[in-house]
Amino acid sequence: MKKLSARRRHPLAALVVLLFALAATGGLYTALAPAGEAKAEASDSSLAIEEGKKLYAVGCSSCHGMGGQGGSDGPSLVGVGAAAVDFQVSTGRMPMQAKGPQAPKKPKAYTPEETAQLAAYIASLGPGPAIPESSAYNPADGDSAKGGELFRTNCAQCHNFTGQGGALTHGKYAPNLHDVEPRHIYQAMLTGPQAMPSFPDSTLTPEQKRDIIAWLDAVNTSESPNPGGFSLGGFGPVSEGLYAWTFGIGVLIAAAVWIAAHTAKARKS
Amino acid sequence: MSSETGSSKDVSEEHLPTAQEHGTVTVADDPFADPGLPAHEPRIQDIDEKAAKRSERTVTLLFVLSSLATVGFIVSFLLIPIDKIVYIWPFGHVSGLNFALGWTLGLALFCIGAGAVHWSRTLMSDEEVPDERHQIAASPEVKAEVLAEFRAGTEESGIGFGRRKMMRNSLLGALALVPLSGVVLLRDLGPAPGDKLRHTAWDAGKRIVNENTGLPLRPEDITVGSLTQAMPEGLDLHDHDFHAQIAKAAVMLVRLEPDDIKDEQSAEWGHEGILCFSKICTHIGCPATLYERQTHHALCPCHQSTFDLADGARVLFGPAGHPLPQLRITTNDDGELVALGDFAEPPGPSFWERG
């Protein structure tokens, strides 16, 4: 105890306390947040819709219109479904910060509970795809080989072979799918956010969507193997060529310089 | 005509390298004259046996290291399972075998090289010596001799001065003709093109099959903003000519709000706003299926040709020369989407006879 009080006045003490406090807050938050979500699910749905409507009026209506009918700055949200809201809001794409070719992924602005309320409100405007059950997108249940074929037919043209992303016209792009949550991949296929076309269950069945998620899980997560070594971003010949032009020839020229350099002479210069 | 100052060229002849002491030459007339090769200066290893011994030890160590790496290579080859994935910072989850074999092989080779170079740099003589060049062109006497012999040879053979023209010309003719056999032999490399590029597997009444599910598509399957990859019914992945057929017949279906379709003929060729386009780019043949639902643009990933699917697949950007061909579609009695015939023009990259 004495030791502690002696060090209380240490210049770094405040920092340590601050760090503890931050860690505690974070821990408390992570402990409580899922509980809040569960509560939202349990609570009366009409209450959620009411809450969602309020949130919507404040955060979304300036672009999408008071009743979700759309406006000059944002599309109509009638019939987009809860899945679209969950995708856009929980990946931070909505609300948009500034006008641009495309709304980028960013830290989310709403808590899971608020997101659920917003989703409930939008879902009440018209029938649309609901938030999928977690069993629908569990990569362990999918067939990665079939998923790979489907990915190359439907997705790779924009997202690249392993979902590293690719450019579209005029600054738009298909984002990198590295470590994207399976739920969001599923919702994106279902709803077709922004420039992306949708892949409704009538053309790409739920099992096939899960196969695609299994493929991405096999090739584009932090845990996916790259047997050959460092993957250079997975962009193929461009990054490989760049590497050969810089590091590859660089080390060989360094070796050449060493071979041809004059050995140190005995004199003092 | 032009243009030699030449002074420095001539200087070199009389200043052929001799072991002159560096810097002590006094040149009266030409301050820029070549002082000749500087005297060789010894390295530490040349005068200090200890340093030379050190170099020798380093070189030996490198060669021993190489041997050890080779042993490591063999051991890795035998002991590490081929499917073993290990995490190695910063490279990621890599094949343990590949990593071990690559490094041991690399080290084994590198150490031999490093040892040899260090040996040559520190222990072999580093005295620079000159080697004289010799004129490449022959002397006039040699040239004259050769020309005379050549003339004599042509004279003997009779080719040269038109004495036996007929014989010579018939030989030239025969030599010119004989490679023709080889050219003729190449004829069977492939069939005549005929009208193969004009026809695809599409035909009137052929159902449009979803590539993902293999099932015929119905209008209600295709929602606004969706993209569907499709092919004609009857194509099977296991068919011998599947690739050749799909290379021409692959299509994509999109559905637009009828008001968004700018091209009247295009709308008419579709069905309730469902439009069916060849997805083979008209530039070089990559599938141009980067469809943006908001702009209705389809982009080709190979050279960025951009087509406006709302406007008859008109080319907006990039090197493609003409729109993607559209397939006329309708529904059959069972409510399934079917083609009304083959493409009106050949799909895929342009060719000379395309018209």
Add this chain to the structure above:
Amino acid sequence: MSTATDAPKSAPSRGGKAPAGERVADWADGRVGVYSLAKANMRKIFPDHWSFLLGEICLYAFIIIILTGVYLTLFFVPSMAELEYSGSYVPMQGVLMSEAYASTLDISFDVRGGLLMREIHHWAALIFVVAIFFHMMRVFFTGAFRKPREINWLFGFLLLVLAMFTGLTGYSLPDDLLSGTGVRFMEGAVLAVPVVGTWLQMFLFGGEFPGYDIIPRFFVVHVLLLPGLMVGLIVAHLILIVYHKHTHYAGPGRTNSNVVGMPLFPVYMAKAGGFFFLVFGLIAMIAATTSINPIWVLGPYRPDQVSTNAQPDWYMGFSEGLVRLMPAWEIVLFNSYTLNLGLLIPLMVLPVVLGAIALYPFFENWVTKDKREHHISERPRNAPTRTAFGVAWLSWYFIALVAGGNDVWAINFDLSINAITWFGRVGFFVVPVVVFIITRRICIGLQRRDRDKVLHGRETGIIKRLPHGEFVEVHEPLSQAKLHALTAHDQYQPAELPASTDANGVQRKVGLLEKARVRISRGYFGEGGQVAKPTAEEYREITSGDGHH
């Protein structure tokens, strides 16, 4: 020399037998004359400079490619017959693919060390062409292509072109989705050929695209035809190097009529031999740590599938870029014949770009009309117009190369693909001109600096105060060796038109071509084209005058 030899009985003079090595050499000498060969070459002199080793990198990379390539052929099956994959890579199990692709998967996952060999092969191939490029630029910028080395310059250029096509055919062999897209590009390119395009396409592919013939055909081109030609050219290239002897940079004792360096045996045997192992070792380490062309995630080729970021290997990147920069032009002649200019023009510009650098040496010689042999490598600054042309050419090439990756730059740097393409379209015409002007000025500036250095000595940075209060920087005069090195280069005088009338007063006709040559020559060597190097008189005037040093 012409008399019959009577040597044989002179062999063992020291009593007993000669060492084994000597006896083997004796045996060989009696049949192929190794002693004369060794006498001529064993103490061959090679100059020491790192830039002279760039060509060796090419040679060694080529040997590495041959060694690993032979290994790969033991396992690779050049067949497009379809099978269902059942090897050990799970995310491809059950997928229908060609035998070529399946065997490449087997090399990667079921042959121990196969993946390493594939990666060494591919990395060495990329580095091979990079090294050719560096080597070629060294030769270009030092003027080492001048007489008598023009033929070897062309051999080297041919090797570059062959290397590009060997790479291209090899890249196509695994029949994955990326390489198949490249083959599709080739089909489109062949179809774009006027009049005979469709016939050529049918002949190349043995029928409609993709058919079953292209991979076996490319295989034989890749492993036999092109490498065979390359081996022949490389041997010729090396023979000419030995025959001409290497160039060297100007310096004390280094003249146009000698070559100064170290002997082949033992020094360069150890250095060059060691360098082979260094190159091989370093490339093996690169392969151990860095993935290249991971075909297992690319999937088998199908004509209805594609991925974004579809590029050829870098050495074909500039042709890809030329095509990407091309606007949409297509002409239909007489309503029945189509010219796909979107492909045709870039494919015609491609040989123009390559030919520009290949034929430059002949252009320069036409301007200078210089018939002398040149064995001293010039410093780039001392040939400002040539250097400017070379750098401008590089910028031209790189604009096209960068345009070939426009989608990858766009996604990684948040740019618009259309903006990059437009930059390339304009840059292709503008950038080389700007670069030419800037480079030439820099070279001339450097020449001026050399001149100052010769005349006024080296700036030491030491400030001295003179008795009357003035501050001056002490300039240290250069050594004789330095003075010589900085003034050893040739300077051409600009060509002049012959007098308009000859000695008899008769009008002399001067051809348009000759007029053009004189103009160009003035641009090269006239006012503003170079800084006259200091003369001995100037030097003496300055050094004997004030006590500047």
